[in-house]
Amino acid sequence: MSLRVAMAQVAPAWLQRDATLDKVADGVSRAADEGAQLVVFGEALVPGYPFWPELTDGARFDSELQKELFAHYADQAVDIAGGGLQALCQVAGEREIAVYLGCIERATERSAHSLYASLVFIDRQGRIGSVHRKLCPTHEERLVWSPGDGHGLQVHTVEPFRVGGLNCWENWMPLARAALYAQGENLHVAVWPGNLRNTADITRFIAREGRSYVVSVSGLMHRDWIPATVPHAAAIRAAAPAWLANGGSCIAGPDGEWLVEPVTERETLQCADLDLERVYRERQNFDPAGHYSRPDVTHLDVDRRRQSTVTFRDD
Numbered sequence: 001m002s003l004r005v006a007m008a009q010v011a012p013a014w015l016q017r018d019a020t021l022d023k024v025a026d027g028v029s030r031a032a033d034e035g036a037q038l039v040v041f042g043e044a045l046v047p048g049y050p051f052w053p054e055l056t057d058g059a060r061f062d063s064e065l066q067k068e069l070f071a072h073y074a075d076q077a078v079d080i081a082g083g084g085l086q087a088l089c090q091v092a093g094e095r096e097i098a099v100y101l102g103c104i105e106r107a108t109e110r111s112a113h114s115l116y117a118s119l120v121f122i123d124r125q126g127r128i129g130s131v132h133r134k135l136c137p138t139h140e141e142r143l144v145w146s147p148g149d150g151h152g153l154q155v156h157t158v159e160p161f162r163v164g165g166l167n168c169w170e171n172w173m174p175l176a177r178a179a180l181y182a183q184g185e186n187l188h189v190a191v192w193p194g195n196l197r198n199t200a201d202i203t204r205f206i207a208r209e210g211r212s213y214v215v216s217v218s219g220l221m222h223r224d225w226i227p228a229t230v231p232h233a234a235a236i237r238a239a240a241p242a243w244l245a246n247g248g249s250c251i252a253g254p255d256g257e258w259l260v261e262p263v264t265e266r267e268t269l270q271c272a273d274l275d276l277e278r279v280y281r282e283r284q285n286f287d288p289a290g291h292y293s294r295p296d297v298t299h300l301d302v303d304r305r306r307q308s309t310v311t312f313r314d315d
Contacts, residue, residue: 001160001276003187006031006039007260009249009268011220012048015230017076017084020046024101025091027269032095034271037124038158042191042219042249043102043168044117047076049193049219053140055239056232068231070144077106077115080131085120093126098158100165102191102219104145105131109308114146119165119191121156130154134167135176149307155183160276161213165189171202177210179302181289186254186279187213194218194245196262208256211282213274216252220267221245254282 008027013019024041031039043049052058052069060066078084085103092099098121105118117134132152137145153176155164164180164187171177171190180188188206192198199216207214223240226233243265250262251272259272286292 003038003158003161003274003276004034004036004271005187005215005251005274006034006036006269006271007215007217007249007251008039008041009218009220009247009263009266009270010041010045011222011225011267012045014048014221014226015072015076016227017047017078020048021085021088025088028088028091028097028099029095030269031271032097034269036097036271038098038100038163040100040189040191040215040217041102042217043119043193044104045101045219046078046103047073049221049245050141050144051221051240051244052232052236053143055236058140058143065232066143072231073104073144074106074113074115077104079106079108079112080118080120080128081108085122085128089122089126089128091126092122092124096124098122098124098156100189100191102167105133107133109306110146115144116148117141117145117167118148119152119167119189121163121165123156124158129156132165132167135170135173138169150179150302150304151306153179153302153304155180155185158187161187161274163187163189165191168192168198171206175300177206178288178300181210182300184289185210185212186276187215187274190214190216192216192218192248194220194247196246196248196264199248199250199262203250204252204256204258207252207254210288211254211286212279213254213259214252216248216250218248219245220247220265254279
């Protein structure tokens, strides 16, 4: 009862959607060549994480610079409902490999102009199983991304595992984790824009709490990779540290010990074989949604409806 998982720690073609999707498709194919049944990419990889607000006075109200950068970002975001991931789904289906991908979604049913940090699951048949919009954008992300909803708090079967995922600091939200545990999650996917400071501690903590495997996958970004086509590229480069995101992808086992220790400052495709029996062994003494829970005392209510501002009745 095993699953071969691949971590694709890669950099985007920053703020260039189509070029980044080509890079993701190549990563999917390479993971399939390695025999992986699931491949994971970092948060907001397509078309890239919004590093600019903290570097360009992002909180200044009505700034023309911020408007220009946001417009460029929105133009390069992914229209998932409109088929923006269709080509990637086709690759996943042809290679029979499941995918977790972080992307910036321009949501058509919410006016098509606001952006969400979405974690997309594509199954081994090439079908989109869920789109989880990040519940709470963090700090300067709130200047760019909109808050999501509970619709994507779902787990999926990637035999023999039940797999769920969260974006970045959502992984610190105990009730979001609990919603996945309750659905039988035994392989947790945590996606990050990058940086060892994010993954070094929490990966092992979640593994110990959930008695699950935890796959943390980060992106990479160096200031030298900011393309000239991005508005105000020179100003962003001038204010940026060398590494905006240095990686830190890793895997912890259900006992909280490292299977793959964090890797930084380089693109990698790393695979690991996960054995479900190790989950059963660790659940013997602790199962957060099973024998070590008290639903008669504490109970979580989760609203998984996709949120909207309007309901239309045409009949």
